[in-house]
Amino acid sequence: MYRIKQLESDVNLAGFSQWLRQQGVNHRITAEGNFQVLWLENPDYTEPVLEALNQFLSEPHMRDRINQQGSAPVFREGRWQPSPRHAPVVLSIIVIAVLLAWATGLGSSLLSASLMIVDPRLYDWSTLAERIAALSDTLMAGQVWRLFTPDFLHFSWPHIIFNSVMLWFLGSQVEWFDGRARIVALFVFTSLISNTLQYFSTGPLFGGLSGVVYGVLGYCWLSQQRLPRFQFPPALIVVAVVWMLIGFTPFTEWVGLGRMANEAHLGGFVAGLAMAGLWPPRRQRRV
Template sequence: MHRVKQLESGVNLAAFSRWLTGQGVVHRISEEGGYQVLWLEDPEHAQPVLAALERFLAEPELRRAVDQQNRSPVFVGGRWQPSPGHAPLVLGIIVVAVLMAWATGMGHNELSAALMVIDPRSYDWSTLSGRLDALASTLAGGQVWRVLTPDFLHFSWSHLIFNSVMLWFLGSQIEWFDGRPRLIALFLVTSLVSNGLQYLVSGPLFGGLSGVVYGILGYCWLSQRRAPRFQFPPALITFAVAWMVLGFTPLPEILGLGRMANEAHLGGFVAGLALAGILPVRRGRS
């Protein structure tokens, strides 16, 4: 064990110790001459652990959040592990996406056209003005569901599985901590913005929950800075933004990954950030 920090004996480190255990950090807290000493098995953990400890001691909100995680029924060993009963709305969205993937043959049969923003067989959408006219005609005809249903149109199982995993991991936390109405608002707004932007730029041939996932990620990241309550690795936001930027380059097509719905990713992410800045933080659920 490596000695990394000595603190006054009156500092309560019990919640922090449980949080470290949940993160898989092997450690020990001993008493020596009226002081507490924090020991770590791996010295490479010292810098991030000391940074986390400094925040834990300095921010009452963070201490309360850690304590809530330790006591919450959806945290097991300090890790977010909800059951379907904790996030039924998120589960329902995923189930609908899977059913639509099966029903549309992964976007390869005629039903797929009914889920797109417009029916691509009925309009000339090769220009922006054409796309605007087609959208206006479609909405005037009462087919308003089309602004949301591209979310449920996927073209590969890998795309669907990735979106579902991310939606379950992050969306379930929003449904639990911030409530179902907040999640519904996020889903609707990020869907409208991401699908609308992607359609205006490239037309109706796109689909997937990626725009919503990016919106939820943006919301979690910014809202977390106002009131810590969500659990996700900080590197996730870095990876997601880097992947989004990469999508605007030719590299994905060069690697055989096909074209990405870049505008949907960007639109959803910006919408999520905006909602995190506008909507008040809900407090009290643990």
């Protein structure tokens, strides 16, 4: 245990201690004469815990929020388990993706062409020059939505289920801790980079939230180095990067999984890293 803070013994830390347990922060509060001492098991949480403690002590509305969270915590037994009200933006993205997967017949209906970055029925896209011209014409026609709608085009239920689960687990944490503006900006930026990179590489026949998922993962991993607050297995980043590298080999086609949108994965991941580097997290933890 690491000694973090000494306070007067008459300060009631019961609510704050309960909140720390809900966040999965292992700690202990001991008595030393006329004082009480807060100890942390992991020193990486020192700065955010001290900031949260200062708010708890100085701002009454923070104590009210902590008490309210006790009835509907986002952590249970130290595990991240949010409800829909904790991440409405992420939930909305997932719901739209599921509805469009159903409406397009998993990419088999004509509606799918309206979600692709350009309409493959109207343009030649066999060369990079043709793809650039097709995208330019599409955007000039005002169809800017096509830069983002490929995210909602999925070709199998396992495809959308896996993407939705990963986006909910990671994206809900970004929305809760860093705010709705951050998750919206992250979605827009990673979508733009991943979709355009994939299109320029292979053409318009692709879709899925995988690029966004990789972007959120990259953001969470790098941003976590500056301010620990997210909860995910350390091995997840290794598995994701290895799988992305495997995607650039013929392996997935050999085993019958088809060709993955590898450039979208790479573009999203790099975009997420860039977002974390260019837009550092707030030093104030949300409670």
